Amino acid sequence: MIIPFGLSSPYSLMTLISRLTTKTVTVFQPADDLFFSATNIIMAANSYFPITYKVNMLSRVFEIAGLFWLIGASAIIIVLAIMYVATKNEIKDARILDQNVYLSEKIESPAVYGIIRPKIVIPAAMVGADLEYVLQHERTHIRRCDNLWRIIGFILTAIHWFNPLSWLFLKAFLADLELACDERAVSKYNDEERKEYARTLLNCAQSKNVFVSAFGGAKVRTRIENVLSYKQMTVFSAIGFTILILAIMVTLLTNAG
8 A cells, every 4th residue: 555566476466366357557667577567456448658548438437536535535634634733732731750751631541642752641640650661661662663653554544545444454553553562562571570561551541542652552451461471482483474474475465477
């Protein structure tokens, strides 16, 4: 969804079905055996640069559909912008606790606000004993630039709003951000510390703000189970997993060659 074209490969899964259901359109070819292409499932055009439709009526259909898409994407982006401003106003009265850590009476769950100069904002009533684990989690979010990834995820979903799968992908992506952050945060903890981290998760209310990386975000039960069962990946497992991912990329993320 980020890049509408990709490398073509004879080992792609799309090669098996391209003759029946898809057409591969070359976008850029720097060498005879290397070219970038786009996959066109609809196959409604005779030529692509410039585009010429097989039937004149299709031109009108795609013009209307394009306008409809533009209105929908613009509306979603405007709503997201309004929600982002409201999110910033939510913490404008927060008082500083230490460096980039702030206290607020208006929030229920600790979270990171902002991208360029992120602030960790925690509820004023937060129990002091939980603070170490909360700050570890939120600082991990900052190091991973998770708020930036959230914005990118929302923009991509706004662009592909007509595709119902994009909304499912966004939900899974946001949940994965929290799970990955938990794993990084507890990687140096012992079993007892991970139990305390899980207990802190249970005590925190789930954040309802989509623009912040919150300690209480995502499905808490899944996160607690993940934290308590955490085991660091061995070198052998990491190598095997990397090979598997590369094989999947070659077969599923490339176009027909």
